[in-house]
Amino acid sequence: MPERENLLNAKKNKKHHLDSGTISSVLKRVIAENGKDHIRGYAFAIFCLVATAMSTAFTAWIMESVVNEAFANKRADIVLGICGAIFAAFVIRGLATYGQAVTLSKIGNNIVARYQQRLFSHLMKLSVGFFAEARSAHLAAQVSQNIGGIRDVLNLIVTSTARDLLTLISLIAVMVSKDWVLSLIVFAVAPPLIFALRHVSQRLRSVTREAVEVGSKVLGAMQETIQGITVVKAFTMEQQLEQKVRRIIETSERQSNRIARLSERTAPLTETFAGVAISSVIAYAAFRSIYDNVPPGAFFAFITALLMAYDPARRLARMQVQIERAVVNAKMIYSLLDMQPLQREKSDALDLVITNAQIELKDVAFAYGNGTPILRGVSLIAEGGKTTALVGPSGAGKSTIISLIPRFYDPVEGQILIDGQDIAGVTKASLRHALAYVTQQPYLFEGTIRDNIRYGRPEATDAEVEEAARQAYAHDFILAQPMGYDTPVGENGMTLSGGQRQRLSIARALVRDAPILLLDEATSALDNESEAAVQRALDSTMRGRTVVVIAHRLSTVVNADKIIVMHEGRAVEEGTHEELAKRKDGLYARLNNLQSSDTPVIE
Structure with a gap:
């Protein structure tokens, strides 16, 4: 079963780390799927980010003129011009920051909305078997946690490249233009920082995936408990579940603390780097000013550029850590999107054409996954326009037959025909439009x-x-x-x-x-009075329709045109109520003799 294999493979993959090739492929896929649709928005955001970078660099560059002309040379005639230029630079940076933030938020929100719709649409294509394997609460929690990863990947790339990288390059250019010797001092201490940050990001990679999994378990456990709160209270399970959830939360807390320790290791590294660089620069510039009488304007411009470069450099240093965390989330979403539906329609599938709505099973065998066979060579006919009841002990395969008719699952062997058409060769939409289904729950x-x-x-x-x-x-x-x-x-x-x-x-x-009605113990939740009323409604509604009903009470069986007795995955008896009741050695007759008209037939 491809979906089962997909799920098992996904669980195995959780133990493996993302290598650089995988990160690269995820980045390429994210950009390919979203970049073209938002190219105008990203272009405007990049323009705003470039304006931010340039205005920041200009602010540092003009510091030399501020110090030398206004304070050293005391030229009042150009002070107003310098102040006006600085004011204009800050206004431009403020407007550009607003523009890029709003634009990237709108694009990010659209990406999240599109992937939510895409995920929901894809989940609807997966078979019932997939949802039987996956815990729904865990699945919902995992999706809600990871959906933002794709948005974060793109936003990090745009902001880091167009703003932080460009700002850093511009400020480095200002630094080099003002004093290349001071620039060399700064660059001399950079390589150790880069290697240290790379080591941190590699360690953080595996921890992030584990944290996402544990976090989804926390939300899943809470959702599951809320959904089953009546059972929890009825069986006084509060303390047991509190202990269970507490253990999961404590594990999640430990993982989050571990991520925090690894992520924030960049802070002492970058701060140490900044301290060494700035103190070295100040010492060198101070001695030049004291002993060589070098004007301080260039130094002030350099130190301004260096201080302004600190923030974008720090963000770029953390970028790999942030991108890898976002890629982990994005990859988990893609692993779900890439799961192939088990019951893919044939390329030449046709719409189901209903004439008499006769249902026929031919030597049908079925098992859930690799488990014990549930059905063993079942052959039966539910005649068009008539009611066929399935009875038998629990586990005999009655509900499985009901599940096979709408193709919730496919038989391992055999065929299911409706009016002579193999349902495996018709579109699922046309098949299910011809059915109405009432479940036991x-x-x-x-x-x-x-x-x-x-x-x-x-x-x-x-x-x-x-x-x-x-x-x-x-x-x-x-x-x-x-x-x-x-x-x-x-x-x-x-x-x-x-x-x-x-x-x-x-x-x-x-x-x-619909011409076909499937009733899986449809009246099991009703009291006797309500069941009698609904049964009268069903009796009138079932006329002229093909009905397959799993019998729960004797009244349902008596009114059926045909009763098929299931036992250990096989159809062992067939006939009307009267015919089967007369077979003294038959399973139906033995069970019928144990019951009155107000008790269940076989359950």
Whole structure:
């Protein structure tokens, strides 16, 4: 299963470090995917950053004139001109800083939004099997943490190149033009700093990936606990989970502290470098001024340029550390985007054409991953326009068959045909448009009651939504809600009872008006009164449709046109309720004899 292999490989890759080639390839990919779309915005931002760099360099360069002309030569006639030029330089730098910051923020926000949409679209293409392997809470937390990595890569490259590097080069040019000997003194202490920073960045690379993983586990554990809060409280699991989450948080804290120690090692390195350079420069310039009577203007211009160069130099020194951290995040997003969907459609796939809506399984075998086979050569026919019930002990393969029909999974062997068409050769969209599905565990989405029903068919009118609710016997309790059909359901419908949620999910299936209806124990969450009402609605709705239902109660089985008894992954019996009940040595008959009309058939 490609997606399973993808997930396993991703887990293995977490143990490996990013080499320079990988960093280079990620940078190239980020630029290729985003640079062209935002070339105008980046061009304007670069223009602003160049203006910032030039105005900064100009401020340092003009210091010689300030000191020599205003203070040494005392020329009042040019003071106003010098002051005006300095004022203009600061105004230009302020406007340019504002322009580049706003532009890069807009571009960054657009990149994040686009990748969020792209990720969601890609996740929708992955099969149910992928989500069965991946923890949803961990996946959501990981995506939310890493999505900004791609934005940060581009912004760091632009700002570091156009502002910091250009500013540093301009200020170095000012330094060299003012005093090349002092410049040599500064450059002499630079190589040790560069090698030290490189060592720090290499150590930080692996730690960053581990920190991202641990951080996502913290968010995942919290989200998982919130989603299962009723179980947590019912089983008094608070203390156990607190201890579990505390251990994860402590691990995350240790990783974050380790990153902080490594990242901030650049501070004493750069500060030491600055101290050595500036003290050496001051000593040399002071002795020249004292013993050689050299005017101090050039020195002041040099020291101004040196001090101004400190900040961009420090940012550039940290740039590799920051880029590698951003690349780690970006690479984890790309590893998800590059996962190939398990159930890719054939290039010549056609739309499913429904005539009688007959479903046929031919020698179907299936197993989840490399596990024990669930289905072993199952062959059965669900006739068009009729109801076929699947019954059998837990683990017999009933729900698996329901999952194979919409192609949530593909059989390991055999075929599934609808009106003679192999569903592996038709488009998934056309296949699933022909189906309505009610799961055993009802799920409602954030929004109103009306929104949740309309998910079955977005173009359904309000009248059709309300008619589906009536058929599902949900209309009356909906009207009793504070805002009727416009009442928000809360997260996963937690404001409603289990039976109410199930009736809304049935209404969602009914409004779809599909020729095939799949019911996976659709009435299991209902009390006897509600089940009887919904069953009457289903009986009327199932007429003329092909229905495959997993039986939970006897009333459902009695009304079925055909009952197929599953046992250990095989279809062992088939017939109507009356026919199967008469087989004294049959599995269905034995189980049926143990039950009354008000108890489950086989569960």
